[in-house]
Amino acid sequence: MANILRGRLKDPDVPASHKDPANWPPFMREEWGSDEGRAGAARHRAAMCAGLSKAREAIDEFKPDLVVIWGDDQYENFKEDIVPPFCVMAYDDMNIQPWAHASESAMFSESHEDEWGGGKPNVWKEKRDHSILVRGHRRAAKFLTEQLLEREFDVAYAYQPLHHAGLPHAFLNSILYLDYDRRGFPYPVVPFQVNCYGRSVISYRGFISRLADRGRELDPPSPSPKRIFKLGAEVARIFRDSPYRVALVASSSWSHAFLNDQTYRMQPDLALDRKMYEALTRSDWDVWTNTKLETLERSGEHELLNWYALAGAMNELGRRCTWSDFVATYVFNSSKVTAIFAPE
Numbered sequence: 408m409a410n411i412l413r414g415r416l417k418d419p420d421v422p423a424s425h426k427d428p429a430n431w432p433p434f435m436r437e438e439w440g441s442d443e444g445r446a447g448a449a450r451h452r453a454a455m456c457a458g459l460s461k462a463r464e465a466i467d468e469f470k471p472d473l474v475v476i477w478g479d480d481q482y483e484n485f486k487e488d489i490v491p492p493f494c495v496m497a498y499d500d501m502n503i504q505p506w507a508h509a510s511e512s513a514m515f516s517e518s519h520e521d522e523w524g525g526g527k528p529n530v531w532k533e534k535r536d537h538s539i540l541v542r543g544h545r546r547a548a549k550f551l552t553e554q555l556l557e558r559e560f561d562v563a564y565a566y567q568p569l570h571h572a573g574l575p576h577a578f579l580n581s582i583l584y585l586d587y588d589r590r591g592f593p594y595p596v597v598p599f600q601v602n603c604y605g606r607s608v609i610s611y612r613g614f615i616s617r618l619a620d621r622g623r624e625l626d627p628p629s630p631s632p633k634r635i636f637k638l639g640a641e642v643a644r645i646f647r648d649s650p651y652r653v654a655l656v657a658s659s660s661w662s663h664a665f666l667n668d669q670t671y672r673m674q675p676d677l678a679l680d681r682k683m684y685e686a687l688t689r690s691d692w693d694v695w696t697n698t699k700l701e702t703l704e705r706s707g708e709h710e711l712l713n714w715y716a717l718a719g720a721m722n723e724l725g726r727r728c729t730w731s732d733f734v735a736t737y738v739f740n741s742s743k744v745t746a747i748f749a750p751e
Contacts (some may be wrong), residue, residue: 639719
């Protein structure tokens with residue numbers, strides 16, 4: 408992810424003063440080090456994986472019938488023909504090749520094609536043709552969709568992918584990282600798309616651009632934070648009264664440097680990250696619901712909207728955060744948060 412920062416250092420529209428490490432926060436200089444982030448990346452990954460390991464332990468202990476994952480779509484499955492505000496993906500079991508389509512959904516370098524036999528380089532050294540089974544739960548997904556529509560939440564649904572083979576990376580990465588040691592992820596998954604990228608999903612294809620591109624015509628916005636919070640609460644009520652034992656997961660990291668114009672897209676907004684994290688740890692959801700969409704967009708917090716659904720669900724169920732961890736970064740694009748709301 409330090410490649411994003413390297414790209415900013417080459418962007419002629421970023422002021423020289425912001426490119427000078429002497430003007431960076433001390434922690435950012437420490438992460439960058441003398442090797443442009445290589446050692447810092449290993450520390451960042453280890454801290455992130457420690458949190459995800461605890462999350463996986465919590466899921467295993469809970470033994471859910473299915474896992475609902477709220478995640479975004481960055482111009483992967485939904486493109487110019489349709490961008491729903493919400494979509495329940497009522498998929499059956501899928502054999503997915505995580506690295507075969509990585510160029511369509513994540514940072515990718517063609518220079519590694521020969522070295523890796525095609526596909527995207529990855530920490531597991533899995534090749535392009537490597538596949539994993541992702542179990543679906545169409546019946547539960549249809550049940551959830553029907554209940555939401557009857558309760559006047561106008562969600563879309565889908566039985567098969569549209570433009571992207573497999574799952575968009577917000578969902579697939581959650582599964583890959585929750586199974587970091589490759590024991591398998593046996594739980595059926597219901598991906599629940601939230602249009603987090605809103606104004607940037609088509610205009611910027613949900614991805615990185617140069618500062619000179621800021622004049623692009625934007626798209627309509629994402630659903631409001633309050634609406635997503637209410638949606639999460641409704642999902643919690645539906646499953647609370649259902650026969651299903653469900654784990655609710657919010658995908659994604661928090662403020663993204665490449666979306667934060669306040670720092671010339673050089674740094675994420677750690678101040679807002681910490682404010683929202685501290686509110687989460689004490690279940691102060693007023694801080695969350697009083698934060699406007701424009702504030703989140705200005706700080707590159709687009710993907711935090713997935714967490715708004717989880718926050719609404721936990722508030723509805725009266726669940727408090729029982730464990731959490733905040734892995735801060737300036738260099739690796741976005742801070743990583745893991746939080747567990749264990750059942751009583």
